[in-house]
Amino acid sequence: MNLHTYIESFDITLTNAVVALLAAALSFVLMQGAVSITRKRLGALSDERAHRPLAEVLRKTLARTSGLAIAVTAALVGLSVLDLPEPWNGRVAHLWFFTLGIQIALYLHRAVTVGIHQYVRLNGRSGAAPTFTVAHTLMRWLLQTIVWVIFGLTLLANLGINVTTFVASLGIGGIAIALAVQTVLGDLLASLSIAADKPFEVGDFVSVGGNAGTIEHVGLKTTRIRALGGEQIVIANAEMLRQTVFNFKRMNTRRILFSLRVNPTTPVELAEQVPERLRAIVEKNEIARFDRAHLKTVDPNWLEYEVVYIMQDANYNRYMDVQQAINFDAMRLFEELGISTGPRPQPLLVRELQDQPRPATDSDAEADDGAGALRHFAH
Template sequence: ARSEMCIRDRFLTGRLKHGDRDLTSTQRLLLSATVGVATAVGALTLIAVWDRSGALFKAAQSALTANQVSNVVLAVILLAIAYALTDFLGGVIREIGAESASISQHQQEVILRVTQLTVYTSAILAVVGLFTENVGSLLVGAGFLGIVVGMAARQTLGAILAGFVLMFSRPFEVGDWVEIGDHEGTVTEISIMSTRIRSFDGEVITMPNDDVRSGSIVDRSRRNRLRIEVEVGVDYDTDVERAAAVVEAAAADVEDVAEMPEPNAVTKRFDDSAVVLGLRYWIRNPSMRKRWRTQTAAMNAMKDALEDEGIVIPFPQQTLSARAEGASGPQLDASVEGRAATRDGSASAGDGGSEDADDGGSVSASDGGSEGDGR
């Protein structure tokens, strides 16, 4: 029986949560008002049951004598209306944004924050006006207090101001692939105080908005396309124009590489052992995953195409040579000579003496084949 009750409770809870997600803004507002009325009725019922109405009436009578209870009630009502109105308007803004493709999520956040600030500021000024007639002097005092608080919390206020600047200037939007300073990832949230980025390692990075504004911002999603460049070296004996045509054709057949602009290979520099070509191509709807996937596929296709055409991709090589005693030039050290003698089947005779290697035990030099001793 207990398990059946648990299952029933979980089912009802899930249904209520699912139903709450499906409610419209008007329905949520009506539900909030109903809950408030039910709470008030329940409180009055408890007061009647506990027979505390007399004490409550005396407290209300003393408050009426001071002529403040009505102002308190009005202040509470005004704040409740402001909260309900911002919640209702927030739902309306989200619904309009969901139905209209012309309003981005970033613009929805800007409109929602400005609406909340306007409604709450108006409500607070109205509440202050209930308790004092000289609102002007109060505002002047609040201005001086704001200066003092601003000096003490200038970093926080700077982040708030930078948040509004980011919301209106729109250097990036939610969902963009950006690089801000030393951090790179996808923007997940832009608030008044901070900006959140999800890195490609799964980390969530929260950056104060003043740091975001003071640093450099690179948005790789703004133009909805991204150019990528990879380098490859070819031998000096290779026809460079032919090699460039081969890598361009190989990159054009790679998936996710944009047809226009076409892939383009340029000669970049001369290295010690190769002429370096830079292949430049574009991808649409860029993301970090697509970038690395396309770059890997392009490099593999370039390597296969160059091998099929017989074009050599050079790499650094080192040649070891041995010279006879008395000859000018570099000599092999004892360890190298010993390894060479071991490979040729010679035996070391000790520190002082050595045996002459036979004809098959000499080490050929790369520059003409001078013979060396095996020690």
């Protein structure tokens, strides 16, 4: 069979061929124009809207549109106009699935990359460059792999290949591997949870399980903390999530409560002046917001004042500077008012013993023996 005879077997007239070519050309122009207009509209958005996560994902995902995929889709539109005999009709249907499927997979592949980038940027520190950890890279790779595996299995099923047994074997193999590496897999999933939920980041000062320090590295299996003493603490990721983590880096304010004790013999007139004077001392500091000051305890041994203020800056060194200044001013205040901070004098009862014979002891007996020996030697 020569080529002319083979083409005639499709029973395609010249009119049908022209209509198919026009349909393909029109489809190509419409699809290419729609993609171009959509990209231009997204690019013309204001800077504020362009940085919204959804707009950014759409804009960068559409940039992955394949010109070859548009051309093949337009050709398939033209072929669909024709009444093709079997098996070509079925082959065109499979080609439709392959072309659209691979373009959708490309879109999803790009959307995963852009989406994770946007998530890291939005959940990171303001003004700082996005920091990608190993967990973020692993999460991106895992999601992209899932996209392509699903596309491959769906394509095989569309071609008539039975993939049920293959999927079942993958499930059984996955269970066996999960049981064999249960601990490692637990830490791996914990690292993904840390990357997604972000309870802490590199550079945060945290306290967990009685250990305090700065987060140095969050890996796939462990998190490394640099302690205040300089040593490095290595904790498994799963263990980190099982314990309560105190993240001091994310403190915006710091509530301070401290007490001052004075002598209980302080006159009431002077004791009444102390709370207001302490308030004035606290309010002298711009970054300290006064909350309250009260005489909390009246005890036979002391009078106790309780003072509470809010530090507008969570920095620990600045808090200590302010607390030190308040303590010095409080000492000057008590000195000015003549209030003693010493405890109540404790009476000491001394009982004078009456003159009476002292009971003899072993040392006295030894002394008498020594004196007798001296007298004997003198004689």
